[in-house]
Amino acid sequence: SGHRVPAAALRLRHVTLLRRLLRRAERGRCVSHRGGSATAYWDSTHKAVLLKEGVLDPQGDAYGYYNDTLSSTGWGVLEIRAGYGQTAEPDDVTMFTAGYLEGFLTAPQIFDHYTNMYPQLIQNPKTLVAVKHFMAKQDEWSRAQVKRNTSDPLWIHTGLILAQLDGLQAGVTDWAKQHGRTFAVQFLNAVGDLLDLIPALVTGGKPGFSQYKAPPMGHCSALIKMLPGFENLLFAHSSWYTYAATMRIYKHWDFRLNEPHTATGKLSFSSYPGFLVSLDDFYLLGSSLMMTQTTNNVFNTSLYSYITHASLFSWQRVRLAHALASTGEQWAKTFSRYNSGTYNNQYMVVDVSKVNLGSSLEDGALTVVEQIPGLVEYSDQTQTLRRGYWPSYNVTFHRKVYDLSGYEQMWKEHGKDFSYDLCPRAKIFRRDQSSVSDLNSLKHIMRYNNYKSDPYSQGDPCKSICCRNDLREHQASPGGCYDTKVTDLHMAQKFVAEAVNGPTTDGGLPVFSWGPFNSTSHQGLPPKYNFSFVLMQPQLFHP
Incomplete structure (x- = not known):
């Protein structure tokens, strides 16, 4: 043809x-x-x-x-x-x-x-x-x-x-x-990008604060863990979104490009049909970088006035940073150009070349990048990783971004759920990350949901690492945490990861099935989700 x-x-x-x-x-x-x-x-x-x-x-x-x-x-x-x-x-x-x-x-x-x-x-x-x-x-x-x-x-x-x-x-x-x-x-x-673009087009960037409702989608949990003797680095992400999005494709690309500034054309990532990006995000790159991300809210809707069509969408800038950057700082600087102010996230970029197992973490091993309309801020957070772990859970880290986004205001009005240090997932990660020592324990924490017994969850199936919004007693909807991807330093260098699709069944939670939510479009999706982790590795190319 x-x-x-x-x-x-x-x-x-x-x-x-x-x-x-x-x-x-x-x-x-x-x-x-x-x-x-x-x-x-x-x-x-x-x-x-x-x-x-x-x-x-x-x-x-x-x-x-x-x-x-x-x-x-x-x-x-x-x-x-x-x-x-x-x-x-x-x-x-x-x-x-x-x-x-x-x-x-x-x-x-x-x-x-x-x-x-x-x-x-x-x-x-x-x-x-x-x-x-x-x-x-x-x-x-x-x-x-x-x-x-x-x-x-x-x-x-x-x-x-x-x-x-x-x-x-x-x-x-x-x-x-x-x-x-x-x-x-x-x-x-x-x-x-539409998660921010649609409200921006609706509000027109008028001054004010969005009426807070528990976000139905676009939220995630991530954990980067350095073992106590620097024996290994563990890297994981769990996506939160509508379960209608579970048409999953794991992609391995190897593109040879002649453009002299190209850092790599090799990447493996969790993705979806028709997407030229991960969206989750979870990437292993041929430039020795790994990247993951969790989404942040923009409560201060006046920031939407910065959004203009004369910009590059986040999905495009992520791809550009992947193609052109060999370090976390280069990634951040490339990503910062022509900020659209849409799909406002915390990005975590690990530079594997700066991780010396059993020895040291060089500066630049972890770069944290946060975007809001009008601003991209980034910093080297290697020192935090040296102390053991970097968690991410949809609350902004950088103070300026936190304040401008409206998190400070939301904390004052609605309490600790909007606190970087004291929101439920911050407390759960702080308490449980010490038990993470290998891939199996990493999988466990990233699928964790014990909302009925965990005091930090307060009986809410979404105040946990892997949310089950479909289990709410009132206003249940088919959304929440629907996947987990994990890797470690050795696997990542070979573009290898493990991934599972579907809402968590941790601690005996019921397997999700579409039966009670038939009115939500789920064309081509499995009727129920009782899958195990799958080993992902390229067959046509090697590192």
Whole structure:
């Protein structure tokens, strides 16, 4: 099959049209939903991708596989290598073909995931109009900057990320045998950014404080643990969001790029269909960096006035920092440029090259980066890690960010849940992290939820490390902590991790099933979640 690169930007499409497109595609061809392998070749004469299904050809411009094992293990697995072909192609072609291959291999999952995520974020037609307008302007501005700034590595790599996004769209379109629309893949990649962009568009950045409600999604727990004799470093993350988002794909990418400022094109990360980022986040990078993240709230809605389309979304800046940074400080500085003020998170970047097991932690081993609209602040927190551990639980660390975000005000009005030192997860991590000594005990703390007996949980199934919002006595909803990823220093250097999909069953908590929550869109998702940890490691490339 072949796909010509679209000359003009394709327009927008709704979820109902996507469903229709999927049905047409399934009628028109026998497509296996079990994934498969394929190789993409660039036809430079016709500016088109030629695809061979069922073939893994290292001489191709991009080759890889998708194992659709979601229903059996909880995770699909995607691996793609690009830029190693017989013919040396420009970097933008490498990224386009990599995106194309991913779009083609995972198109059914992309349609399902969009179907499930759209109603989670867009409930109001007016919101949809505003979001589409903002995203179209941001896309137009970004592409104009790429054309204008041909010698700046940041904009060169922005162009490469956009080429990958265009390829993703083209691959989905070719799989469906119908012209697709760009909004679906733009929407999916910006899901994190939309958590702030939508309220910003609704409030317009007017002065004031958001009316606090327990956030239904976008919250996570993370732990970085240094063993007492520096014998090992442990690294873990548990995502909190709507359970509708559990269409999971673990991805391994190996892209060879010629751009001289490139730090790495190798990365392994937990992700989702159609996402060119992790979102969780949980990344192992070929630059010797590891990154994870938890989301912070912006209660002070006047900060939203800083949000402009003339910026780069967080998902784009994360990818840029991954591509260009070899140290935590470089990562922070790259990420800080063109701050969109959307998807405001605490990022933790570990530089493995500065960890000398059994000996020392060099300065720069842990860099903590926090973003709010108008400000990105970062600091070296290696000294904290030397003392044993760095926890993260959706309360900002840096004082200026804490105050500007409105956490100080929320603490005064609503109590210790908004205290960096005394919120429930801060206390639980402080109490229990000393028992973490290996991967098994790390898994245990990251899946921990003993809300019925733990005094720090106060009977609330979300005042724990791994929230179960579906178990609330009142106003239960299908959301909370739905995965955990763990690794250690030795594994990370080989791009190896273990991951589990689904809400925790710690201490005998019931397995989650969709039965009581059938009204929430969960197309293509498992009926219940009783999965174990899965070993994730690349098969096509090595460190």
